[in-house]
Amino acid sequence: MNNSRVILIAVLVFIVLVVLIGRLFTIQITQHQKYSKIANRQQNKSVKIKAERGVIKDRNGVLLAYTKNDASLFVDTRMTNKKEKVKIAKRFASLFGKSEKYYLKKLNSANKNICIERKAPKEKIMLLSDFIVSGYFQVEDYSRVYPYGSLASHVLGYANKKLKGVSGIEKKYDKYLTGHDGKKFIENDVRGRVVTIKDEFSIEPISGNSIELTINKNYQKILEEEVNKGVKKYKGESAVGIIMNPNTGEILAWTNQPDYDPANYNLFSDSERRNRALTDTYEPGSTIKPLIMSILIEEELTQEREKINTENGKYKVRGAIIKDTHKYKYLTSSEIITHSSNVGIAKLSDRIDDNTFYRYLRNYGFGNLTAINLPGETAGQLKKPKKYSKISKKFISFGYEIGVTPIQLLTAYCALVNGGNLLQPYIVQSIKNANGNTIEEFSKNKIRNVISEKTSKRIVKMMIDVVENGTGVDAQLPNIKVAGKTGTSQRIVNGKYSSGNYNASFVGVFPADNPKYIALIVVKAPKIGKYGGRVAAPIFQKVASRIAEADKSINIDIDFRKKYNNVKYARNNYVDEEIFVSSNLPSEVSNTKNEKITEFVGDRSVMPNLINFTKRDALKILNELGVKYNIVGSGTVFSQSIAAGTKLKDILICNLKCKTTKRNSKLRIN
Secondary structure, three states: OOOHHHHHHHHHHHHHHHHHHHHHHHHHOOOOOHHHHHHHHHHEEEEEEOOOOOOOOOOOOEEEEEOOOOOEEEEEHHHHHHHHHHHHHHHHHHHOOOHHHHHHHOOOOOOOEEEEEEOHHHHHHOOOOOOOOOOOEEEEOEEOOOOEEEEEEEEHHHEEEOOEEEEHHHHHHHHHHHHOOOOEEEEEOOOEEEEEEEEEEEOOEEOEEEEEEEEHHHHHHHHHHHHHHHHHHHHOOEEEEEOOOOOOEEEEEEEEOOOOHHHHHHHHHHHHHHHHHOOOOOOOOOOOOOEEEHHHHOOOOOOOOEEOOHHHHHEEOOOOOEEOOOOOEEHHHHHHHHHOOOOHHHHHHHHOOHHHHHHHHHHHOOOOOOOOOOOOOOOOOOHHHHOOOOOOHHHHHOOOEEEOHHHHHHHHHHHHHHOOOOEOOOOEEEEEEOOOEEEEEEEOEEEEEEHHHHHHHHHHHHHHHHHHHOHHHOOOOOOOOOOOEEEEEEEOOOOOOEEEEEEEEEEEEEOOOOOOEEEEEEOOOOOOOHHHHHHHHHHHHHHHHHHHHHOOOOOOOOOOOHHOOOOOOOOOHHHOOHHHHHHOOOOOOOOOOOOOOOOOOOOOOEOOOOOOOOOHHHHHHHHHOOOEHHHHHOEEEEOOOOOOOOOOOOOOOEEEEEEEEOOOOOOOOO
């Protein structure tokens, strides 16, 4: 009996030994590599150290955006004993100024991961670098900081929660701003508790590069304040303001009002975050006139003192009536700019060959990207000569049938006033690495010569007279010569040109005899003032006067106004500029018997006004728009069943009635 037990026990022990030896052989010999890797993973871990995102500065080194390298601090209470909890509470109480009881209460509140400090600053994290306790760990919780709130928000853009650039400079230069992450190697025991940090194997992170802008923070603040005040004062929907150095192409300030807070970007809509000065096109109105005059002067098609019959402010042409606010029988070419005459510039534009007209506008940059180093730019719209109607040049000459962005227009004006050189606008000055070494630099880049220096100076003189005697008197500075041009253009509302909704704009240059600053102000839909001279020019004046006060290098000329018959400073000699009032401007202009429509250029989403169009042209338009129709009679259209402005749908059928008349009816556009 006893012998049997001994034998049984011996057999069992032998079997167990065989199994153990087999298992040890498997672990240590046949699967040694596998289990070595598992052990290594358990005992040695690498933790990514997030690299600091690069900073963004203004031209003078003022920080406009930086990363706050915070971390949230956690404890896994399942891995921490009572003694270790007391150790954590004491250390944290000494660092963060809270009581030990506060931390012990949190640590004993649950058996799981607990955040005991959220977004702890970098300096506190550094003091915890040697703190090793079971269950304690850090999680990076970085924040992108914009110390001046919404200042230059549309330029800077924003980075998302993962510090990925989404718009503006943050997006355009994301790969430069993003650094190279490092690694920290940690040795744990079998329970996963930290034993030591292996500094010899750790890799330090490399911070992202810094971006230095051409923006002047002080000028930016001035521009934003005055444009914001102007929007409120004149009750505009929104506004754009840009200040440039016309001799280099540098952007000194840039604003869209209203703006947004990039640190809380999620609280604002896509529309509010959109950089409208770069993406939105508009018809520039009379601000285009000096550019058209420069073509005429350059091509020797007129000269300043030539008198033009301006028809007492009313000019009938091919079914349209072009009007001026003031009834001048004759104006010189220079006075056409001073008093912003639609009639005068429209008549003069006929002297320019279609291809020459297009070539100059293209050379000024219209219909092209400026290639500024900001994302999201649009090219605007510039018709090619083959798409011109018989009156397209006339309308373009006073700022219709052309779509421009604010940055396009101001870039063209830089060429107009700097001697004729079209420059590429730029807003980044340099990119530097973490050691301060320059990686890339940006500077003046001439694209082409558009007009001669002589022509440039002649146009600037005309623009000085605009400010001294014309529509821009509210832009005058007391002791500094200003050149400028006002613009008031109707906006398209529901597919039609509105008679009460405008863009009011002003482009100003100072000092005019040696241009150092050029600025564009555009106010959308002001309810008070409406004219560029009454709305945008006063905003420019306030911006320019504050910048002139800050820039002591600007020469003061107290006697220059004597040349202009001592015109009193401010509005006593104010002349309102023209507005070309119309309804659906391109499509509602009547056609003569000899004129044919080559292409419909109106809003294709709504029904155009076909009254007074010939039967042939009306059918051509309806076919282009894909609208079914029934037609009665011949000659010209006098009735249409679908009202102009109606949203087009596939099921609509338009019934047209035509009649023959001795003389074509003409649609009055006033």
